Amino acid sequence: MSDRELYCDTCEGVQPFEAPPCPDGHGVDCPELLCTSCGTAVLIATFAFRATRLADHRHRPPAPGRHAA
Template identity: 40%
Template sequence: MTGMELHCDTCARQRIFEQPACTDHPRGSCPDRACTACGAAIVVAPVILLMDRRSRVFVKRHERQRRERQRREQQRRAA
């Protein structure tokens, strides 16, 4: 296992983090890292969970519709 130096919140300083052995992960190795000094863990989320998978056209249309609803609501309140 090779370690990487990351900031440990528990130790409040730069520490070496290593990849622990993982028996419940399908590929046998966890994507997570553990501090070698105190054992604090950093959970690494898969990239696919961090991405917005909607198309840009859908997002822009949604934003335009939301602005229109807000504008109509403001006009209704003013009347």
């Protein structure tokens, strides 16, 4: 089990949180954490994604065969 100190809304303060035994095989990297004082559970989003840049049409060169507006 791993320990982290996070703010607990139920306890209204910073408390140690720990990862419970994880049946999904995450081990200490389990995204589910429990407050050791009151048992409140939190889920930490630990997924990774590829950030894409939004296209800005004003700075994109015109497509071949088209005239700029």
